[in-house]
Structures are given as C-alpha cells and as structure tokens.
Amino acid sequence: MKPQLDYTLYLVTDQKLMSTPTLEEAVEAACRGGVTLVQIREKSASDDAYLDVARRCKAITDSYGVGLIVNDNPQVAAAVGAAGVHVGQDDTPVPEVRRIVGPDAVIGVSAHSVGEALRAKEEGADYLGIGGVTPTVTKPEAGVLSFEEMDAIMEAFGGPCVVIGGVNASTIPLCKPHPFAGYAVVSAIIAQPDIAAAARELRRIIAE
DSSP states (O other), X not given: OOOOOOOSEEEEXXXXXXXXXXXXXXXXXXXXXXXXXXXXXXXXXXHHHHHHHXXXXXXXXXXXXXXXXXXXXXXXXXXXXXXXXXXXXXXXXXXXXXXXXXXXXXXXXXXXXXXXXXXXXXXXXXXXXXXXXXXXXXOGGGOOOOHHHHHHHHHHHOSOEEEESSOSTTTHHHHTTSOOSEEEEXXXXXXXXXHHHHHHHHHHHHHO
C-alpha cells in the first residue's frame, strides 16, 4: 500500500544553499519546525554518497513521522525504503522508476504544461510538482507559470499537485486561492539562519 503523504509544507534540499554544516542538521531542524515531507536532492553525489545521506536523513524523518522522497535516484529510494521518488522531465522515465521502486512507492513528476501533466498521469505518477510562481535561483531554467496555466495543469492531472519555484512567505498567500495540495520550498527554509523558525512561520502562513 502506498504511504499517505502530507504535502502541506514540502522541503526540497539543496546543500549549496543550506545554513547548517550538515544536511542532517538542516533536515532535523526543518522537521522540528513542521515540514510535512522532505525531498533530498543530491544531483552531484555518487550513488554511494547519495545512499549514505539518504539513510541518515531517513532515520531523522522517520523519527518525526515525515515522509522522505529521493530526487531522481530510484535505486537509492528502493535501497533505503523511502516513501517515493521525484523525477523531472529529463530524468529517469516514470515506467522505469516504477519498475525499480515497485507498486507501493509514490512517484512525483515535475510538469510545466498540460501535455506533460497528461503524460505523467498516463504513466502512473502519483503527484506533480508545478511552477514556478516567480523566477528562482535554485532552478532558473524552470521558468515561471501563470496561475491560469497551473490551474489547467492541476485540472488535467486530477491528483495532488504541489507548487514549487519562488515559494516563500510573500508568495504563499497568492497561491492560496488555487487548489494546490501543498507548497514545495527550498531556499525559504534551507537557506535561513534559523531553519526551524522559518518552517514554523511558513506553516503559520499556510494555516491562516
């Protein structure tokens, strides 16, 4: 059975931006502050290094009852028993991810158009990451989508969609009238001097 994930405040990590000496410290602080899901994103790590950090992070997320998603490495996700995998349009195809992680893992896909959303749905993706709301330093190539475009993507997909890209204390209120399942955040949590306090404040804004 697939895990029931809470997408409300979804941390996506970036070691280049984090304010703590180690990724484990950042993840622990974010969980303490109230993030509901964590995606570890280690694009430049070797498989062994990725596996090591995923194991250590999963021990932390497990202790808080928070799901762990692994970015574009289904082998690592399967090895550590992560809740799922997230892939972009140029990453491992969804059918191949499913073959590796099995039927009980959650698969998320980044989508920037209705066509990409429909293909993800057809291939069995469980949720989408869509956006961004504003240009972002973490993924400048991703571009920006209007809320009208994002609404059309959500309608086409028909499942949970999280907004990512420029999501912060200023932009979350702009997103609220739209049916996002949650808010995926990078620098507005992980780059802040007090990661737990930043997460706590975003949870407060989401709940308002």
